[in-house]
Amino acid sequence: MSPIHGVVVWMTGLSGAGKSTLAIALHERLAAAGQRSIVLDGDVLRRGLNADLGYTRADRAENLRRVAHVAALLKQEGFVVIAAVISPEHQHRRMAREIVGDGFIEVFINAPLHVCEARDVKGLYARARRGEIPDFTGISGPFDVPLTPDIAIKTDHVSLDEAVANLLAHLAAAGHLHDLPTEAANLAL
Known part of the structure; x- marks a missing residue:
């Protein structure tokens, strides 16, 4: 029996950059290819596992x-x-990498602030600019x-399909999709 090798694809970027959309699309492609995957979405975790936490630095x-x-x-x-x-600070991503260890891939979901603001259906950026949300990442809080991310995806320059293909190619090149049957690996790519 071969050892189990998982990987953590840690997507960081501003609110509205496309992290959740890309995470779901990647998960769907991996699932269709028979790869066990799961999405840990920051917004979802904030409503459950981390519901007791606010937005202070600590x-x-x-x-x-x-x-x-x-x-x-x-x-x-x-x-x-x-x-x-979002994981807005270098120290956050460094801590995550140390906790996860081998198999940590940092992915910068890179979209300019004005693009993220235009995509903001919840109006969070507008509220932050009015001072209603303190320490909002990218406005009154740092990002x-x-x-040196392992991969950067400019979501304002590539389609969702291209972004997923780039991530799958990176995972395959790094050896994280090697256990897939040939047909499933081709479907993933």
Whole structure:
């Protein structure tokens, strides 16, 4: 029996950059190819596992620490774990990488602020600009642009299908899709 090798695809980027949309699309393609995968969406986790946390600096760090530990557990079971979380600071992503260990892929979902604001159906950016939401990432709170992500996806320049294809190609090149049958691997790519 071969050892189980999972991977954590840690998607970081501003609110509205396309993390959740891309995470779901990647999950669907992997599932269609027979690959065990799961999405850990920051917004969903904030309503459950992390409902007791606010948005202070300490609470954000704790939120991401919990997400990283859940991701690490699922990775150990052989899942492709797709974590779609803002993780605004370098130290957050460094902590997540340390918790997960080998098999951590940092993906910068890169969209300019004006694009993210235009995509904001909840009106969060407008509320943040009016001062109604303190410490909102990208407006009144920091977002440290990843310096050396494993892959960057410019969601304002590529289609969703192209973005998924880029991620699948990266996962395959890094050896994380090697256990798929040939037909399933072709479907994934």
